Amino acid sequence: MRPATEALIVIDVQNDFCPGGALAVAGGDEIVPGINALMREFQTVVLTQDWHPANHLSFADNHPGAAPFSLTDMPYGKQVLWPAHCVQGSPGAAFHPGLATDPAQMVIRKGFRPEIDSYSAFFENDRTTPTGLDGYLKSRGVTTLTLVGLATDFCVAYSALDAAQLGFQATVRRDLCRAIDLNGSLASALDQMQHAGVGLG
Numbered sequence: 001m002r003p004a005t006e007a008l009i010v011i012d013v014q015n016d017f018c019p020g021g022a023l024a025v026a027g028g029d030e031i032v033p034g035i036n037a038l039m040r041e042f043q044t045v046v047l048t049q050d051w052h053p054a055n056h057l058s059f060a061d062n063h064p065g066a067a068p069f070s071l072t073d074m075p076y077g078k079q080v081l082w083p084a085h086c087v088q089g090s091p092g093a094a095f096h097p098g099l100a101t102d103p104a105q106m107v108i109r110k111g112f113r114p115e116i117d118s119y120s121a122f123f124e125n126d127r128t129t130p131t132g133l134d135g136y137l138k139s140r141g142v143t144t145l146t147l148v149g150l151a152t153d154f155c156v157a158y159s160a161l162d163a164a165q166l167g168f169q170a171t172v173r174r175d176l177c178r179a180i181d182l183n184g185s186l187a188s189a190l191d192q193m194q195h196a197g198v199g200l201g
């Protein structure tokens with residue numbers, strides 16, 4: 001068992017990010033058994049859940065004429081327009097049925113404001129609106145994070161970069177993540193994480 005200063009953060013292991021889902025990540029389901037096994041080493045386990053209203057502005061459907069995976073300008077900067085995914089309460093938003101959810105003490109939902117996307121578990125995409133996870137972890141004395149889940153180059157990378165910025169020692173277990181890899185996004189995310197001092201295990 002690892003010390004109480006360490007937490008495992010399991011990012012968005014939800015049906016819509018697994019094969020057959022609305023925004024399927026290749027091999028997204030392959031990481032589930034390994035994540036379940038890793039949970040047994042941690043006293044603190046947090047799950048995140050992408051949790052969008054149907055009118056969410058990250059959905060291409062809510063921008064007439066826009067194609068999925070195109071870019072748009074939001075007040076906070078560029079935003080990829082995604083196929084509708086992880087709609088609150090839908091089967092696609094549920095955790096993968098094989099994911100062990102009982103060991104988690106905390107489930108943090110993000111992306112619930114129609115006008116702001118939230119890739120990171122810590123801050124929404126305006127980079128200033130907090131989710132509250134920083135306070136939860138710090139008030140529990142957690143200093144060191146291991147991050148796993150979906151997708152490596154979006155929600156995992158944004159979470160790991162914010163974790164490093166917030167002073168946590170962060171490691172991404174690449175073998176327990178899978179990537180979307182949109183226009184070089186994986187290489188760019190790995191480069192940014194390396195420069196930020198995120199461990200890539």
Ligand code: VGL
Pocket residue numbers: 012017050082119150151152153154155156
């Ligand atoms: C994610 C795109 C849109 C992710 C979430 O979990 O990486 N990617 N929403």
Ligand code: ZN
Pocket residue numbers: 050052058085086111
């Ligand atoms: Zn999303």
